[in-house]
Amino acid sequence: xxxxxxxxxxxxxxxxxxxxxxxxxxxxVVFLREIPAAYKPGTIPTWxxxxxxxxxxxxxxxxxFTAGVLLLVPFAIALERSSQxxxxxxxxxxAILVALGGIMNATGTLxxxxxxxxxxxxxxxxxxxxLGAALALLAWSLTMxxxxxxxxxxxxxxxxxxxxxxxxxxxxVAWLGIVAGLATIxxxxxxxxxxxxxxxxxxxxxxxxxxxxxxxSLWRQGRR
Numbered sequence: 001x002x003x004x005x006x007x008x009x010x011x012x013x014x015x016x017x018x019x020x021x022x023x024x025x026x027x028x029v030v031f032l033r034e035i036p037a038a039y040k041p042g043t044i045p046t047w048x049x050x051x052x053x054x055x056x057x058x059x060x061x062x063x064x065f066t067a068g069v070l071l072l073v074p075f076a077i078a079l080e081r082s083s084q085x086x087x088x089x090x091x092x093x094x095a096i097l098v099a100l101g102g103i104m105n106a107t108g109t110l111x112x113x114x115x116x117x118x119x120x121x122x123x124x125x126x127x128x129x130x131l132g133a134a135l136a137l138l139a140w141s142l143t144m145x146x147x148x149x150x151x152x153x154x155x156x157x158x159x160x161x162x163x164x165x166x167x168x169x170x171x172x173v174a175w176l177g178i179v180a181g182l183a184t185i186x187x188x189x190x191x192x193x194x195x196x197x198x199x200x201x202x203x204x205x206x207x208x209x210x211x212x213x214x215x216x217s218l219w220r221q222g223r224r
Contacts, residue, residue, distance in 0.1 A: 007082065011222030014078020017071045018215030022208050024068030028109075029204070031061035038112070039145055040197045041190060044138045045131075051116050052125060062113035069109060069148065072102035076155070079214065082221055083162055090162035097155030101148040108144030111137040142191050149200070150188035156181030156207060159214075168221060173213045180206035 034054040037043035038061075051058035080095035115134040123130050160177030163169040183203040189196035 008222040010078050011082045011218045014075050014082065015215040015217075015219035015222060017073075017075040017078065018211050018218065021068045021071035021075060022211045022215070024064045024071065025204075026208065028061045028064035028068060031057045031064060033057075035061070039142055039190065039200075041142075041192055041194055044135055044142065047112075047138055048115065048131075048134050051112050052120070055116050058116055059113050062110050065109035066106050069102040069105040072152075073099045075211075075215070076102070078218060079159065082168075082218060084166050084168050088162070090158050091166075094155045094157075094159035094162060097151045097158060101151030101155060104151065105144050105148035108141035111141040146188045146190050149184050149190070149203075152207070153181045153184030153187070153203075156184060156210065163214075169217060170213075173210065173217065176206065176210045176213065180210045183207075 032038050034057045035047065035050040037046040037050055040047070076095040076098035080091045083091035115137045119130065119133055119137070125131075125134075156177045158181075160174050160179075160181060163174035163177060164171060166174075180203065183199070183206050187196050187200045187203050190200070
């Protein structure tokens with residue numbers, strides 16, 4: 001019977017983190033079906049009203065997104081540590097960019113919950129004070145999501161380049177990472193562009209596919 005090494009355990013942890021991150025991010029999107037104005041430019045007041053009208057969906061989405069983006073941190077670290085081949089600097093850059101993007105986004109994804117929960121509980125939700133604070137929180141959430149898409153997209157490109165020279169990775173998944181990253185970066189314009197916000201429907205499918213596929217690769221690596 002083979003004994004699992006530390007690198008095997010790291011790879012399996014990364015795989016589990018990646019799969020769970022993908023599931024939670026997808027769940028966050030599903031919960032937002034009742035809040036279609038979320039994370040779009042020019043609709044922050046509507047986003048707030050829809051969140052107040054559907055507090056359960058807003059809360060569940062905020063929690064799912066926050067946990068999902070934070071799980072990208074151990075995934076990125078594990079992928080970097082499990083990388084092989086001739087481009088370790090690209091893998092290191094990918095890990096830094098993906099982890100930083102996840103941490104930054106986590107400072108914003110929980111704020112819709114704060115706006116409709118603790119903030120709403122201390123005052124009149126129709127008052128100017130509440131509206132000003134709540135709208136500021138949602139504006140920050142939108143901005144951090146945009147920063148995430150820029151950093152995460154760049155991280156995917158870096159990881160894709162590293163994986164092209166990694167004998168343990170599929171070239172198809174490597175190219176998928178590059179394509180998904182290049183598709184994700186423009187979503188960073190979502191605070192000012194509705195087209196960029198809507199483009200996430202395409203970019204999100206691409207990077208979720210890459211995340212699931214790469215996690216499967218890490219799992220197989222950890223089971224050898």
